[in-house]
Amino acid sequence: MTAPYLTIASLSVALKQGGRLLRSVSLTVHPGEVHALVGESGAGKSMIARAVFGILPRAVDVVEGHVMLAGQDLARLPEGARRLYIGKRAAFIPQDPLTALNPAKRIEQQICDRLIHILGMKKAEARARALALLAEVKIAEPERVMRLYPHELSGGMRQRVLIASAFSAEPRLIVADEPTTALDVTVQKQILGLIADMQARHGTGLLFITHNLGVVAKLCQSATVLYAGKVVEQAPVTELFARPEHAYTRALMAATPRYDRPEDSLKPASPELIAELAREVALTDAAWARRPAHG
Amino acid sequence: MAEARAIMVRTGPRLWLSGSWLILMALAAIFAPVIVPHDPLAQDLMLGKLPPAWISGSEPGYLLGTDSLGRDVLSRLISAARPAFIVAIGAGLAACLLGSALGLLSGFFGGWTDRVISRIVDIWMAFPPVLLSILLVAFFNPSLTSVILAIAIIDWTRFCRVVRAETMQQRRMDYVESARAMGLSRMATLLKEVLPNVLPAITVLLSLEMGIAVIVEAILSYVNLSVSTDQATWGSMIAEGRGIIYQAWWVLLFPMIALFLTVLAFSQFGEGLKERFDPVLR
Numbered sequence: 001m002t003a004p005y006l007t008i009a010s011l012s013v014a015l016k017q018g019g020r021l022l023r024s025v026s027l028t029v030h031p032g033e034v035h036a037l038v039g040e041s042g043a044g045k046s047m048i049a050r051a052v053f054g055i056l057p058r059a060v061d062v063v064e065g066h067v068m069l070a071g072q073d074l075a076r077l078p079e080g081a082r083r084l085y086i087g088k089r090a091a092f093i094p095q096d097p098l099t100a101l102n103p104a105k106r107i108e109q110q111i112c113d114r115l116i117h118i119l120g121m122k123k124a125e126a127r128a129r130a131l132a133l134l135a136e137v138k139i140a141e142p143e144r145v146m147r148l149y150p151h152e153l154s155g156g157m158r159q160r161v162l163i164a165s166a167f168s169a170e171p172r173l174i175v176a177d178e179p180t181t182a183l184d185v186t187v188q189k190q191i192l193g194l195i196a197d198m199q200a201r202h203g204t205g206l207l208f209i210t211h212n213l214g215v216v217a218k219l220c221q222s223a224t225v226l227y228a229g230k231v232v233e234q235a236p237v238t239e240l241f242a243r244p245e246h247a248y249t250r251a252l253m254a255a256t257p258r259y260d261r262p263e264d265s266l267k268p269a270s271p272e273l274i275a276e277l278a279r280e281v282a283l284t285d286a287a288w289a290r291r292p293a294h295g
Numbered sequence: 296m297a298e299a300r301a302i303m304v305r306t307g308p309r310l311w312l313s314g315s316w317l318i319l320m321a322l323a324a325i326f327a328p329v330i331v332p333h334d335p336l337a338q339d340l341m342l343g344k345l346p347p348a349w350i351s352g353s354e355p356g357y358l359l360g361t362d363s364l365g366r367d368v369l370s371r372l373i374s375a376a377r378p379a380f381i382v383a384i385g386a387g388l389a390a391c392l393l394g395s396a397l398g399l400l401s402g403f404f405g406g407w408t409d410r411v412i413s414r415i416v417d418i419w420m421a422f423p424p425v426l427l428s429i430l431l432v433a434f435f436n437p438s439l440t441s442v443i444l445a446i447a448i449i450d451w452t453r454f455c456r457v458v459r460a461e462t463m464q465q466r467r468m469d470y471v472e473s474a475r476a477m478g479l480s481r482m483a484t485l486l487k488e489v490l491p492n493v494l495p496a497i498t499v500l501l502s503l504e505m506g507i508a509v510i511v512e513a514i515l516s517y518v519n520l521s522v523s524t525d526q527a528t529w530g531s532m533i534a535e536g537r538g539i540i541y542q543a544w545w546v547l548l549f550p551m552i553a554l555f556l557t558v559l560a561f562s563q564f565g566e567g568l569k570e571r572f573d574p575v576l577r
Contacts (some may be wrong), residue, residue: 053476058406080480087478094469102470103575104491113487114477149574162473 003071004028005205006052006090006173011065012288013047013056013229021047021060023230023284031172034199034206036216036237038252039226045209046095047229049175052207053086070172087118091166093176097158097183101150107134108146111165118169133164137194156187160194167198173205180215192219213256217241225249228281247273310567313560320557323376331370332356335527339365344543362532362546363539371527372549378521378528379557382442382512387505389447394454395497401455402462403485413459416452424449428511432520439522442515446508454500461493495573502565506558513554529554 006029013022022044029035037045050056052067054074067074070089074082094100101110108130115126127146134142137160150158159179166174179195180188196219199206208220216223216237223240225233225248233246244250251269323330333356342365348358359368401412428445435441465471466489474488475481509529515521516530524531529550536547 050472055472055475083478083480086476090476092473092476094473096469099468100470100473102474102488102492104494117477117479151575 002030005031005070007068009065011051012063013051013060014063016059016061021229025231027224029205029207031205032203034208034220036220036223037207037209038216038223040211043226044229045226046177049177049209052175053092054082089171090173091171093162093166093179095177095181097155097162100162101158103150107148107161111168114165115168133168137164155183159191163194167202175207177209213253227277230281230284248277309563310571313563313567316556316560317564320376321380323373324380327374327377331373333367333370335370335374336525347545359549360545362535368546368549371532372553375527375529378439378526379509379512381439383505383508385443386446386508387501390450390504391454391501394451395458398455398458399462399485402459403466416455419452429520432515437520442512442521446511450504457496457500458493461496462489465489465492495569499565499569502561506561509558
């Protein structure tokens with residue numbers, strides 16, 4: 001097996017005031033692999049994405065562990081070099097296409113700025129590339145769309161532009177933070193298809209953050225299930241669905257609506273499970289509190 | 296041509312009317328020494344308090360009449376446009392640069408940067424502005440430069456507060472995070488990504504502030520704390536006209552109209568620019 005492109009090793013992240021947000025999270029994404037990061041709201045999925053890019057909120061600190069991208073421990077790079085290193089190798093598709101594009105810039109400028117910044121392209125070269133990319137994500141009349149401002153595009157179109165922009169500098173890893181949550185269902189399907197398509201064509205590794213298990217089954221090869229900042233299960237997707245190990249994973253699956261199941265078969269998590277999860281989290285935190293002091 | 300008409304329909308005549316008045320005033324300010332019909336300082340007591348041309352008793356050549364010392368009102372009105380514009384542009388830009396820079400930093404970086412800047416703004420805004428400006432000008436010695444400094448020192452808070460709020464709102468948007476993930480530093484993100492989105496608000500404020508600067512300059516001239524008396528200003532003309540309002544109302548009225556229209560034009564010009572150029576509003 002090849003070396004993983006992204007390695008997150010026992011990463012813990014905590015508020016400066018004390019509360020832990022990620023509890024020794026480890027996961028890997030291999031080149032060309034689609035890895036799902038699943039969990040409910042507040043589980044820390046987006047926090048992991050931000051940790052990869054080194055853009056954690058200021059109130060938050062990495063207290064343990066490290067992030068390795070293409071074999072390089074990011075914490076060991078000086079600030080300026082790290083930004084460039086990450087920018088060249090990884091791209092981010094944020095959650096909300098409505099605010100993910102800069103409202104003051106034309107589409108052309110948004111994509112070209114990136115190409116010029118990361119690849120050092122000339123203006124004309126970047127423009128040609130941007131046009132090709134818009135065509136690749138199946139935007140009709142790319143010449144016209146290039147001249148538009150984000151607010152003149154529909155949500156689906158904006159997400160297409162964001163995908164084009166993410167793939168533009170040929171990163172080897174893309175982190176997509178619930179890229180379809182803000183879209184309506186029919187558009188979601190198209191966008192997911194497009195992401196899968198682009199990923200396969202470019203052979204990019206993809207860390208796909210979602211709470212939708214249906215998407216996981218369809219799109220991903222392996223998955224990490226997160227609860228309260230703690231990895232509760234990690235497995236190849238086929239195994240995960242055939243034999244979910246952890247009670248939380250089973251509960252998550254039972255709570256997913258499916259058209260081939262009657263609606264009343266949906267089960268919310270039982271109080272016992274929630275109590276059990278709380279106990280597990282408390283145990284990790286207790287172990288954390290007993291850890292030997294740093295240095 | 297068709298496009299120009301479409302813009303007119305969309306934004307109304309606001310931009311064009313206010314813009315024309317400002318251009319007229321700017322031309323008056325630039326070419327004042329060449330275009331004035333009389334020397335604005337030349338006194339002739341034989342020709343004191345002449346009424347405007349359309350009222351009986353007027354003298355040919357004195358279109359808007361003369362003041363109590365026989366100085367031509369129109370010439371003084373035109374030459375007073377110059378200090379008004381110098382103050383508007385100088386004080387407006389200075390307050391804008393200082394306030395916007397602090398507002399951007401405060402809104403974008405948050406934390407202690409924001410706390411320090413916000414407290415300074417709070418303290419600053421507790422001073423009564425007109426009294427403070429009188430105090431400042433008296434302290435610096437009255438001159439055009441000290442008027443500009445005083446207005447900038449007082450009014451930067453106006454920019455700071457609005458720009459801070461706008462920046463905070465922009466900072467929460469995902470595009471800021473995308474830019475950071477792409478490898479831009481915080482400062483580059485602020486200047487290249489956030490600033491263009493705050494610029495429409497800054498433009499409107501700047502043009503409002505220019506109008507306010509014109510008023511403050513007039514107030515300071517009115518209390519004789521602006522430029523030296525050998526330069527006519529709208530404020531000093533109003534002050535002179537006040538004493539003789541029953542004998543020669545035109546000495547008071549015309550500078551007031553000029554002042555009113557100029558301030559109004561500045562504020563409307565800003566709004567018009569915003570309507571015309573803000574990509575989100577368009």
